Amino acid sequence: GAVVSQHPSWVICKSGTSVKIECRSLDFQATTMFWYRQFPKQSLMLMATSNEGSKATYEQGVEKDKFLINHASLTLSTLTVTSAHPEDSSFYICSAEGLQDSYNEQFFGPGTRLTVL
Amino acid sequence: EDQVTQSPEALRLQEGESSSLNCSYTVSGLRGLFWYRQDPGKGPEFLFTLYSAGEEKEKERLKATLTKKESFLHITAPKPEDSATYLCAVHPSGTYKYIFGTGTRLKVLA
Numbered sequence: 001g002a003v004v005s006q007h008p009s010w011v012i013c014k015s016g017t018s019v020k021i022e023c024r025s026l027d028f029q030a031t032t033m034f035w036y037r038q039f040p041k042q043s044l045m046l047m048a049t050s051n052e053g054s055k056a057t058y059e060q061g062v063e064k065d066k067f068l069i070n071h072a073s074l075t076l077s078t079l080t081v082t083s084a085h086p087e088d089s090s091f092y093i094c095s096a097e098g099l100q101d102s103y104n105e106q107f108f109g110p111g112t113r114l115t116v117l
Numbered sequence: 118e119d120q121v122t123q124s125p126e127a128l129r130l131q132e133g134e135s136s137s138l139n140c141s142y143t144v145s146g147l148r149g150l151f152w153y154r155q156d157p158g159k160g161p162e163f164l165f166t167l168y169s170a171g172e173e174k175e176k177e178r179l180k181a182t183l184t185k186k187e188s189f190l191h192i193t194a195p196k197p198e199d200s201a202t203y204l205c206a207v208h209p210s211g212t213y214k215y216i217f218g219t220g221t222r223l224k225v226l227a
Binding site: 002004034041044091095110113 | 158163204206
């Protein structure tokens with residue numbers, strides 16, 4: 001099956017610093033990558049959608065200047081949380097959409113646990 | 118409005134006690150319906166994709182079915198290692214987004 005990696009798996013940072021999270025599709029080229037946020041015992045909340053070489057599409061209520069997304073290639077997307085604050089602490093999950101059996105399917109990374117002190 | 122509802126919210130089963138999880142959806146058009154398994158602190162793991170009503174897919178103790186209004190994930194003779202949250206998602210026609218349900222937390226007791 002398709003494999004998506006995320007790095008780091010967890011990070012602790014001080015308030016005011018920036019944190020970058022990488023998402024890579026390891027064995028396929030991703031037409032689209034998604035970034036989600038998940039709170040404890042809740043479902044996935046879509047933050048933004050990115051396509052290689054174009055600007056990300058952010059969901060309503062998600063600050064573009066705070067959550068910077070760069071989709072550098074068909075296998076790599078990054079999410080940078082700028083000037084992080086404790087309320088940004090969460091579980092961030094990326095996914096990559098790739099062509100499987102003539103249909104685009106979505107595969108998830110293992111997630112990144114961000115804790116802002 | 119496109120919507121996905123999963124039930125029950127939580128389910129406790131004895132080992133070997135078969136059951137079904139439900140995913141009801143309302144979309145103007147369906148490109149695909151997906152089932153994922155998520156363990157605590159991890160990303161969702163892909164299980165199945167269903168494209169059209171009447172389709173069924175199986176994997177070990179799991180079987181997914183699809184009608185025009187809902188999907189079921191049947192778990193036959195579950196084991197404790199099947200304990201997880203099971204997420205359902207739909208990909209409506211005409212949009213890039215996937216809409217997720219809130220999941221069913223399954224606990225299988227030995």
